[in-house]
Amino acid sequence: MSSVQVRYIVNDVDAAIAFYTEHLAFHEDMHPAPTFAMLSRGDLRLVLSAPGGPNSGGGSTLADGRTPEPGGWNRFAVQVEDLDDVASQLRRAGVWFRSEVIEGVGGRQAIIEDPSGNPIELFQPIRPEARLSEP
Amino acid sequence: MAEPLDALRLPVVPVEPRQSFAAELLRRIQRAGPDARDSATVRYFTHDLDRAEAFYRRLGFEVELRSSPGFAMMYRGDLRLLLSTPASHALVDGTLPEPGGWNRISLRVDDFDEVVERLREDGVGFRSDPSAGVGVRLAVIEDPAGNPVELFEPQAGYHERTGGATS
16 A cells, blocks of 8 residues: 655646556556556656646646746655666666766755656665665 | 563663654655655755745755755655755856756645635745646746746646656
């Protein structure tokens, strides 16, 4: 059961489903409408909403007229055991990298983008306390 | 000659109870349980870690680490929230990350109206007022840096994947 939920705004829900299932091993839980899908990966549930759809819930245009859009810098992280290996696989598959590998305090990371330009952090822990209990 | 039972004959020395130690131990044991392998990580950017920490504490997060001036790690259930300052994550070309955007964590609350009312009383900014989504009621609030946080409460028709493999 997924107990952590993250919502990403995507322009093309079908393209996003393909990206997350093919490259990052997400499972498609449901896709009940063209503007919405629910995916999961371990304990992370990722809900995808297209902006501005009618009655689209999380992607709805606000009362003041602002419409949600993809992008930004906030992101979820996917833990990997060998960042270099994963990164080269994704590059070969044509995935866009927003950043090169960044050496951080608790780990190394690289940021990729989904087809709508949303960031995903690939994270390889190098200190035990930064590690999730299991990948 | 020492025998195992000798230990029972040693004088009993009173030990000061250390509640913080016990609490920490309990937390570690619980976190190392079957659910621990499933925790998920999200990173948010913020300019002021102290204000962010106070805000997320209000939503039920606990501080796990403040290991540098530019970083905090907080937990709420299985969600690990990393708070970073932009300067600590500059890209090679100098681009700095910034708070904001629309992608967000979505926190389930089972007393939605009460939580919304309390947050309003506390002066928390609402990006979107409570509304009905598909199978949920939801609202989007903003942390002090302007990052969105979605609060939702399941309604009729709410779906959640149950059991089975989670790969």
